[in-house]
Amino acid sequence: MKILAFDTSNKPLTVAVVSDGNILASIESTEKKTHSVSLLPDIQQVLKDSKLSIEGIDLIAVAQGPGSYTGVRIAVTVAKTLAFTLKKNLVGVSSLEVLAADGSEDKILVPLMDARNDNAFAGVYQYQDGKLVNLIEDHHTSMEKLLGSLKQHGSDKLEFINATEHLTDLIKDVYPGAMIMDTKDSLPKADKLAKLAENKPVVSDVDNFVPNYLRLTQAEHDWYQKGHKKDGNISYVEEV
Incomplete structure (x- = not known):
């Protein structure tokens, strides 16, 4: 194929x-x-x-x-x-799974995309029998909440992928023994x-x-802020 x-x-x-x-x-x-x-x-x-x-x-x-x-x-x-x-x-x-595919086969893999303000897009993956398995669905979250959700895993079992310098600092504060692949090395x-x-x-x-x-998106956020209801059949693009 x-x-x-x-x-x-x-x-x-x-x-x-x-x-x-x-x-x-x-x-x-x-x-x-x-x-x-x-x-x-x-x-x-x-x-x-x-x-x-x-x-x-x-x-x-x-x-x-x-x-x-x-x-x-x-x-x-x-x-x-x-x-x-x-x-x-x-x-x-x-896109997070694609990043996770570059991780180690013996680690709990946490691909990240910095979403600013101490937030990130993140998922949790693990190789099982040579295939990536999703342990925690991709989601938008605060780093505090994400790091707290990983406490059942030892620090040395975790590998964070695509971490910016700021996210790296946040991770090291909680998991000093974790592997961290920064953005330039996790293409x-x-x-x-x-x-x-x-x-x-x-x-x-x-x-x-x-x-x-x-x-x-910002357009959707602004639309709902104006009091419009979330309805999949209604466009959030306002007519002028």
């Missing part, structure tokens, strides 16, 4: 074509680029390097979030468009995203496939 996988949910951009577990081509960029500008050319490049056309792809795998609102929207929009127009299967994978890998996608269900309704933000 030939998989096109990409992740633009954070500052790094990663794109890969994987065939039956073998990486045919990949691009990983940490340069400060606009993902909306670089994603499609990078997809074209990995297809060219793989000597494949987009029609030769069997599955499209995308990091569905959480992460940068704009970054997640870009990847999901491109993935939906390709899947719909080319009639290809689509799979969404947690998402599209080939690992592709591998994770192989064991995920295919999206049954591409039209209704949406980013997993894990918290309200």
Whole structure:
């Protein structure tokens, strides 16, 4: 099976074509680029390097979030468009799970994305029989609450992934013996995203496939602050 996988949910951009577990081509960029500008050319490049056309792809795998609102929207929009127009299967994978895939197989893995104000997007994972298992669902939380929820695990059993300098300081105060992989060393890998996608269900309704933000966007927050009710059938975009 030939998989096109990409992740633009954070500052790094990663794109890969994987065939039956073998990486045919990949691009990983940490340069400060606009993902909306670089994603499609990078997809074209990995297809060219793989000597494949987009029609030769069997599955499209995308990091569905959480992460940068704009970054997640870009990847999901491109993935939906390709899947719909080319009639290809689509799979969404947690951006946090993609980060966790880079962790140690003998640790409790805690992938993070700094959400500011001592908050984070976080999940808890563990390798079992060579596969990642989700122990605590991805969620938006305070670091205090997250660190408190991990007390049943010994400090030396924990590995935090993608921790900013500030989050690292918070972690060390509570778990001085934990392994910490900082942001520069915990880059998402599209080939690992592709591998994770192989064991995920295919999206049954591409039209209704949406980013997993894990918290309200600012527009939604402002909408509800005005007294509007949460109704999935009503747009939070106000007519003027």
